[in-house]
Amino acid sequence: MSGFSESKRASGDPVMTVDDLLEKTSRDHGGGPVEYFHRCSRSVRVEWDRATDRVAARCGTEEGGALRWLDPRRESGGFVAASGDVVASLTACRAIGRGAPETSIGAVPWNPSAEATEDLDTPHGVPRIEELEHWLRENTPETVESAWIEASRSRERWTTGSADQERVRVRIWALWTPKNDPKPMFLAARSWRDWLRQDALATWDERAPGPPREAEWPADAKVVFSPETSASIARALVLALHRPGVEAGAPVGSGWVVRSNGEPPRGLFGALVDDAGYPVSPRILADGRHVVADWGGPGSFRRGSFRDPPASNPVCVEVDPPRIDPPRRSVWVTALALHPAADGWLAELHGREFPDGSSFRPRWARLRPQRLIESCLGGLGSARTSHHGLGTPALVFDAWLFDD
Amino acid sequence: MLDRQWDGAIRDVLERAPQTTVFVERREDLTVFGETADDPKARHTLWAGACVERPDRPLTFHSDLQPEQLPDLVSGETVRALGERPGPTPWLDPAPAVAAVGGTLVEARKRLPEAHVSARWVEFRQQVKIGRGAALFEDCRAMRRLRLDAVAGRHGRTAAAAVEGPIADGDNYISSLVEGLSGRIAARLDAIDPAPGPSRVLFAPAIAGIWVHELVGHAAEADVVQRGGSWWTTDLERRLDERLTVIDDPRRSRAAWSIDDEGVPPRPVALIREGRLGELLQSCRTASESGAEPTGHGRRSSYREPILPRMGCTFIANGDEHPDEILQNIHEGVYVRRLESAHTDARTGRALFRVTDSDRIVDGRLDVPLRPFLLETVAWKALAAIEAIGNDLAFDRCIGSCHRLGQPLSTSVGAPTICTGLMTVRV
Numbered sequence: 131m132s133g134f135s136e137s138k139r140a141s142g143d144p145v146m147t148v149d150d151l152l153e154k155t156s157r158d159h160g161g162g163p164v165e166y167f168h169r170c171s172r173s174v175r176v177e178w179d180r181a182t183d184r185v186a187a188r189c190g191t192e193e194g195g196a197l198r199w200l201d202p203r204r205e206s207g208g209f210v211a212a213s214g215d216v217v218a219s220l221t222a223c224r225a226i227g228r229g230a231p232e233t234s235i236g237a238v239p240w241n242p243s244a245e246a247t248e249d250l251d252t253p254h255g256v257p258r259i260e261e262l263e264h265w266l267r268e269n270t271p272e273t274v275e276s277a278w279i280e281a282s283r284s285r286e287r288w289t290t291g292s293a294d295q296e297r298v299r300v301r302i303w304a305l306w307t308p309k310n311d312p313k314p315m316f317l318a319a320r321s322w323r324d325w326l327r328q329d330a331l332a333t334w335d336e337r338a339p340g341p342p343r344e345a346e347w348p349a350d351a352k353v354v355f356s357p358e359t360s361a362s363i364a365r366a367l368v369l370a371l372h373r374p375g376v377e378a379g380a381p382v383g384s385g386w387v388v389r390s391n392g393e394p395p396r397g398l399f400g401a402l403v404d405d406a407g408y409p410v411s412p413r414i415l416a417d418g419r420h421v422v423a424d425w426g427g428p429g430s431f432r433r434g435s436f437r438d439p440p441a442s443n444p445v446c447v448e449v450d451p452p453r454i455d456p457p458r459r460s461v462w463v464t465a466l467a468l469h470p471a472a473d474g475w476l477a478e479l480h481g482r483e484f485p486d487g488s489s490f491r492p493r494w495a496r497l498r499p500q501r502l503i504e505s506c507l508g509g510l511g512s513a514r515t516s517h518h519g520l521g522t523p524a525l526v527f528d529a530w531l532f533d534d
Numbered sequence: 535m536l537d538r539q540w541d542g543a544i545r546d547v548l549e550r551a552p553q554t555t556v557f558v559e560r561r562e563d564l565t566v567f568g569e570t571a572d573d574p575k576a577r578h579t580l581w582a583g584a585c586v587e588r589p590d591r592p593l594t595f596h597s598d599l600q601p602e603q604l605p606d607l608v609s610g611e612t613v614r615a616l617g618e619r620p621g622p623t624p625w626l627d628p629a630p631a632v633a634a635v636g637g638t639l640v641e642a643r644k645r646l647p648e649a650h651v652s653a654r655w656v657e658f659r660q661q662v663k664i665g666r667g668a669a670l671f672e673d674c675r676a677m678r679r680l681r682l683d684a685v686a687g688r689h690g691r692t693a694a695a696a697v698e699g700p701i702a703d704g705d706n707y708i709s710s711l712v713e714g715l716s717g718r719i720a721a722r723l724d725a726i727d728p729a730p731g732p733s734r735v736l737f738a739p740a741i742a743g744i745w746v747h748e749l750v751g752h753a754a755e756a757d758v759v760q761r762g763g764s765w766w767t768t769d770l771e772r773r774l775d776e777r778l779t780v781i782d783d784p785r786r787s788r789a790a791w792s793i794d795d796e797g798v799p800p801r802p803v804a805l806i807r808e809g810r811l812g813e814l815l816q817s818c819r820t821a822s823e824s825g826a827e828p829t830g831h832g833r834r835s836s837y838r839e840p841i842l843p844r845m846g847c848t849f850i851a852n853g854d855e856h857p858d859e860i861l862q863n864i865h866e867g868v869y870v871r872r873l874e875s876a877h878t879d880a881r882t883g884r885a886l887f888r889v890t891d892s893d894r895i896v897d898g899r900l901d902v903p904l905r906p907f908l909l910e911t912v913a914w915k916a917l918a919a920i921e922a923i924g925n926d927l928a929f930d931r932c933i934g935s936c937h938r939l940g941q942p943l944s945t946s947v948g949a950p951t952i953c954t955g956l957m958t959v960r961v
Contacts, residue, residue: 146618174592181761190595191613192838194581211579214598217618225621226578231629233566233576259592275761312879437563437579469876469888469908476908476960494960 136216151220152291155199158228162202163242165290166223167405168195168216169436173282176262180275187259194436195219197227200240206232211437216287239431239440244290244407250298256281257302257322265325270306271334279304281322288407295403303517306334313465315358316517318398333358333514337464340482340489347481347493352460353527354484354510359466360525361516363502364388364449366468366475368520370499372415374426374442381420385451385506385525388415390425392446398519399432399445406431406440416503418452449522454508457526460484474498495532505531536560536582536661543601544665547586547608554608555587556665557795558599559837562624566631566655570643574635574653576628583837595838631655631678638682638708645716649686656681658789658944664797671797677789677944679933682711684719693722695891696872698933700788718871718891725903728894728959734867734921735909735957736860736895739928741870743849743947746805747936748878748885749913750780751845754805754813755938756820758880765883765913766811772914776809777853777923784831784846788930789944793830795841800830805848806917815843835941842938849948853923857951860922862898864953869893869900872932876908883913886960908960915956924951 136148148166156164170193177186194213197220201207208230212222257265262279270277280303288295302325304317315334319325336356355363368388371380392400392410403409408428415423425447431440465480475497482489509523516522536558544556560582568574585595586608596603596613606613635653642651657678664671681698695718697711737745753764783802784791793799796818804812814820817832820843833844861869872891879885887909894901929948936945 179761186840187592188585188595188838188840189592190585190597190838192583192595192597194597196579209575209577211577211581212622213581213583215615218598221618221621222580226580226624229624229627229629230576230578231632233574233632275763310881312877312881437581439577467877467886469886470906471961472905 146217148216148220148289149291151217151224152289155197155224155227158224159199159208159232160201162200162204162207163240163290164197164199165240165288165407166195166197166220167286167288167433167436168219169193169284169286170215171282171284172256173280174256174259174262175278175280176259176266177278178263178266178270178276180270180277185263187263189259193219195223196433196436196439197223198238198439199227201232204240207238208232209439239406239408239428241407241428244293244295244403245409246293247295247402249296249402251300251321255322256283256300269330271331273309274306275309276307277305286405288403288405290407293407295407297401301398304330311465318515318517320398339464339480340487343488343490345490347461347490348459350459350529352457352507352529353463353481353531354457354460355463355466355525355527357511357514357522357524358516359463360449360522361514361518361520362466362468364447364522364525365444365516365518365520367499367503368415368425368444368447371421371503372424372444374424376421376424378421378423380500382416382418382503383506383528384418385454385508386416386503387418387451388447388449389413390415390430390444390446391448392429397446397448397521398515398517404429404431404440405433410446415447445519447520448513449509449520449525450513451506451509451523451525453510453523454526456485456510460526461490464489468497471496497531502527502531536663537601539601540663541670543604544663544670547604548665548668551588551608552668553589554665555796556584556604557834557837558584558663559660561658561660561836562626564626564628564631564655564657566628566635567652568635568639569652570639570650574632574639576632578624578626578628580622580624581836585837593840625659626657631657634680634708638680638712641708641712642682642684642715645712646684646686646719649684649719651682651684651715654681655679662795664793664795666797669797671793673791673793675789675791679788680707680711681933682715684715686719686723688723691723693719693725695719695722698931700930700933722891722903725905726894727961728868728892728904728907730959730961732955733957733959734864734953734955736864736867736869737949737952738869738871738931739857739924739926739951740931740948741873742949742952743929744873744875744932744934745887745911746780746850746949747845747848747945747947748875748887749883749911749917750805751782751815751848752878752880752938753883753913754815755843756814756816756824756826757843759814760820760823764880772918774806774809774917775920778806778809778917778920779804779851780806780848781851782815782831782845782848786849786929787847787944787946788933789946791833791846794832795834796828796832798828798830798832800846803829803831815845817841817843833943835943839941842941844938844943845936845945847929847946847948849927849929850923850950850952852925852927852950855922855924857924857926860924860951860953861895861900863922864895864898867895868904868959869895870909873909874932874934884910885913886910910958910960916954919956920952920954922953926950
């Protein structure tokens with residue numbers, strides 16, 4: 131029996147509940163199991179263009195649901211999604227899905243023994259438009275050309291008819307676009323209270339390139355990635371070297387200590403269960419000596435939108451290296467762009483003398499994932515959570531991370 | 535279809551508040567994906583919604599809005615719940631797409647038994663109604679395309695290749711795509727690294743369209759120019775080769791529109807006309823702020839987003855040289871068959887492209903294939919270094935969505951064979 135309380139009555143017809151619709155959907159597809167996921171999100175965004183001082187706001191509600199089904203032998207199935215409230219979207223999904231050909235299900239995640247859960251963030255409320263605009267005007271650095279901030283409250287519900295799960299989240303996002311740099315900076319927090327506590331300006335200042343100097347990057351200097359660039363490189367490494375199915379045992383540097391920890395209240399995307407109904411549990415991915423595990427499988431299935439089927443995604447990763455003393459001779463990486471190459475990445479790095487010296491010429495370098503994690507020495511300072519949900523401090527790498 | 539009841543609801547709003555803009559959308563997306571080792575999987579989604587814009591008020595949106603709920607959205611009240619309604623009749627039928635992807639994989643298995651092949655069918659259909667001023671507008675946009683990717687190995691070396699194209703009814707697209715894929719994957723197994731540094735580049739037909747989309751098109755979006763964020767404003771007096779004309783015409787796009795999302799019919803805009811910088815791409819807002827006329831390029835990727843000036847189909851007009859003669863005149867260079875944008879800075883005109891399929895040119899002929907590499911270019915330098923423009927204009931042989939400020943949009947590009955110098959190969 132689904133705990134969804136929604137039901138609707140058309141004039142003269144019997145009340146149609148979610149349970150009714152799920153049961154009918156199951157019959158449509160031969161009586162196999164069905165699963166329904168619904169997300170309702172109310173959001174407010176304020177955009178500010180500093181050059182024109184134009185402020186624009188938008189607000190609204192987006193909701194919709196996705197239906198998955200399997201045939202009774204669990205050999206084929208389908209996925210459809212439609213916008214609307216619970217009953218409207220489920221009705222629409224049923225209408226679309228009735229004519230759909232049964233297609234391969236491959237290795238789709240399906241949890242036959244899901245348990246009911248409630249995972250509700252303490253409501254601190256979503257800030258009003260005026261509060262968001264005030265924050266933008268008071269906190270946006272002078273060197274930002276345009277900025278936006280968005281606050282949203284989402285309610286997600288998942289059911290197979292026999293077990294229901296519910297999750298409520300408030301999240302705040304912002305984006306600062308610099309005046310002389312096309313690469314914007316994202317900020318994110320899981321409540322307005324956390325948002326107001328964070329030091330966004332510190333992150334911005336870490337990007338400062340320093341006075342220009344036409345000097346080459348010193349070949350023997352250690353490399354310290356800012357927390358922002360550390361998050362970029364750590365995410366790329368986690369995706370490459372801890373991907374589902376990867377074999378454990380590869381050597382890593384003493385600084386490569388990584389865990390997947392999706393349990394609430396940790397992390398931007400922490401939750402009791404994932405978006406396919408599986409419980410989330412912590413997992414060590416690397417222990418400073420070896421690759422221990424991958425991030426895939428039950429507990430890692432997430433949906434970017436209600437229109438997406440659940441797929442493994444490392445959204446709750448923490449890099450927690452042993453903290454080390456700041457290296458004497460090192461380069462602080464202020465900006466990083468990774469471009470896929472045959473055996474890793476071709477990277478464009480911008481850096482300055484650490485801790486606050488003048489900048490070097492941009493460096494192009496081949497980076498190989500295995501070499502990178504083996505050269506990770508440790509971390510500096512406290513961890514920060516990126517908009518991808520990855521938490522890391524500034525990571526320190528030995529000079530030989532470069533291949534050239 | 536969007537109910538005719540919408541027309542009356544929108545007109546009612548416009549009569550009461552003529553300054554209001556109403557945008558209503560229904561959209562279906564169908565993706566079918568298959569791999570050599572597996573049967574195809576389908577994903578069929580339907581989304582609908584509406585937004586309302588009024589002067590000095592926030593843009594307000596709501597998904598799955600019904601005509602009788604529009605007054606609530608306009609007034610800012612909570613949108614009231616409605617009773618049950620029947621499920622929609624879908625526009626798109628997944629069955630032919632699943633069959634096409636399955637058939638493609640069967641043919642690919644025959645031709646490329648050793649390769650891992652995947653096929654992706656992407657299709658959408660969108661209907662919009664727009665109320666603006668005293669008028670009501672309606673448009674329907676649709677697109678479908680198929681992309682094939684292959685990975686193969688030989689003697690410890692691996693190679694990847696891809697082909698794709700828009701699909702029209704009646705095309706014998708499966709055979710031609712599989713044939714194209716099998717030719718490239720076999721050749722690419724012998725690929726070598728290109729020589730890094732400055733290089734002469736010859737773009738295959740259609741491919742330079744991506745280059746001008748990034749370098750010229752984004753720099754000509756009027757809101758970017760008005761913010762001072764475009765190289766266009768700083769280099770306005772420069773002259774280019776008078777053979778160069780770059781046009782954006784949304785009516786030629788693989789996902790063409792007959793009115794934009796503000797109700798304005800699009801017209802072709804010459805971004806560069808015979809070597810001189812031409813017009814900008816305008817929405818109603820950017821046009822009113824600069825005293826220009828809207829060009830019909832105002833688009834939003836969904837009812838949740840604000841209008842931006844966007845490209846539809848950006849292409850380089852035909853030149854008069856034969857492509858074979860252009861190739862014969864190149865002593866050393868690279869022939870680019872596929873590329874994708876990696877980074878663009880509209881302010882400086884600097885852009886990076888990832889070249890995923892190319893050949894080395896030696897003494898006027900195509901030599902060995904090259905492994906993927908980055909191509910760095912600066913708008914003015916590369917545009918000024920154009921040496922030859924072919925007479926073989928083609929469209930959409932390398933397809934991608936354009937993402938701008940978080941808004942994806944299906945766009946088209948086109949170009950004839952183009953030769954330019956002053957690009958930097960990075961490996």
